[in-house]
Amino acid sequence: LDPTDENFQKCAQIIKMNGVVGMPTETVYGLAALATSEKSCELIYQTKQRPPTDPLIVHISSLDQINQVAILQPDILPIYTCLAAKFWPGPLTMVLPKSKNIPLTATANQETVGVRFPSHLLAQKLISLTGPLAAPSANLFGHVSPVTSQHVLDDFPFLSILNGDQSEIGIESTVIQLLEGKVFIFRRGFVTEQMLGQCFIDAGLKVEIEFKKISSSSVEKQVAPGQLTTHYAIQNAQSLFLCKTEPQFPSLTQIKQLDINQKKVCVINCGLQEFKPLQQHLNLENVQWFQIFDNPTQKYFETLRFVEKLNFQIVLVIPPLEVLESGAGSGIDASLFDRILRSCSGQWFKVFQ
Incomplete structure (x- = not known):
């Protein structure tokens, strides 16, 4: 649906009648x-075929709405205020104590809720018409996240979808x-x-930052979405990422032997400028290469969706160079690598042994 006033009202009416619609955001499209x-x-869980242990993120269209969905306790208020001033509206989700207005269904029966204030103007307009919206990525659970309205339509042909062009960032929020x-x-x-x-530091706050471990079980309750090792995956293909040294992540599986004989193989290259040695090393003479050096974070999910339609049997992903060389990354490269390893179900293959 084009973003006309008539279509906004149509989508808002569907939502108010307890329905779901496809909503563009700057990260990926949401099922709102x-x-x-x-x-x-x-209905979101049923439509996505999402396990009830995986909580939803609630989206707001102004800072004034925060008290409708969350409780800002005194011990977290300075941190919240600092982060909201810097990163909202934008691709940051904060998990906060939930308000009584948010049902436990949305939070996987937990007393916390993830809240985000998206910067996409169409998302803001829709939320201003309806009130806060729960909106996980608009794809079947475990499938590649959608960054265009067509991707949403591919998974949900029956859905009303606001068309907001391609998502600017291309991966989900921090x-x-x-x-x-x-x-x-x-x-x-995107927020590293x-x-x-x-x-x-700029706000004069002393705050410790820690990373939580990856989960490999959809049975365990998750505090936040995007925790499972297998996620964002291409259907009907074996996907692996390549590294020179063991990746510095838990819950991964090294594939010792890579059989590509008589199989339709492609390589998604996110960082290796000189790939002839790799072609020789893996005997990759008759495979199709997809180079996404220019803003690979934005283009990775789009490329996975494109590759999926071409019915490749094996998809090899070359991560950013820092990750390929060291098995770890930092900043936005680490965020992209997070999506790569999950889209490959944690399977990797050592190159240049």
Whole structure:
């Protein structure tokens, strides 16, 4: 649907009737429904085929709405105020104590809720018409996240979708929890740990930042979405990422033997400028290469969706150079690598042994 006033009213009416719609944001497209309605939140889980242990993120369209969805306790208020002033509206989700308005269905039966104030103007307009919206990524659970309205339509042909062109950032928001004067990073995103740290320094706050471990079980309750090792995956293909040294992440599996004979293989190259040695090393003479050196974070999910339509049997992903060389990354490269390893279900292959 084009973003006309008529279509905004149509989508708002669907939402108010406890339905779901596709909503553009600057990160990825969301599957949006009323955050304060248990029935609407249940419909999101049913539509996405999402396990009830995986909580939803609530989206607001102004800072004035925060008290409708969360409780700002005194111990976290200075940190919240600092982060909201710097990164909202934008791609940062803060996990806060939930208000009574948010049903436990939305939070995986936990007393906390992830809240985000998106910067996408179409998302803001829709939320201003409906009130706070729960909006996980608009894809079937575990599938590649959508960064265009067509991607949403591919997963949900029946859905009304506001068309906001391609998502500017292209990966989901950074998810953090504010707890007892500390910040815990549950999901990497565009807002990096370095950016968070600098924000606290500039504000004169002493705040510890820690990372939470990856989960491999959809049965465990998750404090935040995007925690599972298998996520963002191409259907009907084996995906692996390549590294020279063992990746510095838990819950990964090294594939010792890579059989690519008589199989349709492609390589998604996010960082290796000179790849002839790799072609020779893996005997990759008759494969298709996709180079995404220019802003690979924005283009990674788009490329996965494109590759999926071409029915490759094996997809090899070359991470950013720092990750390929050391098995770890920093800043936005680490955020991209987080999506790469999950899209490959944590499977990796050692190159140049």
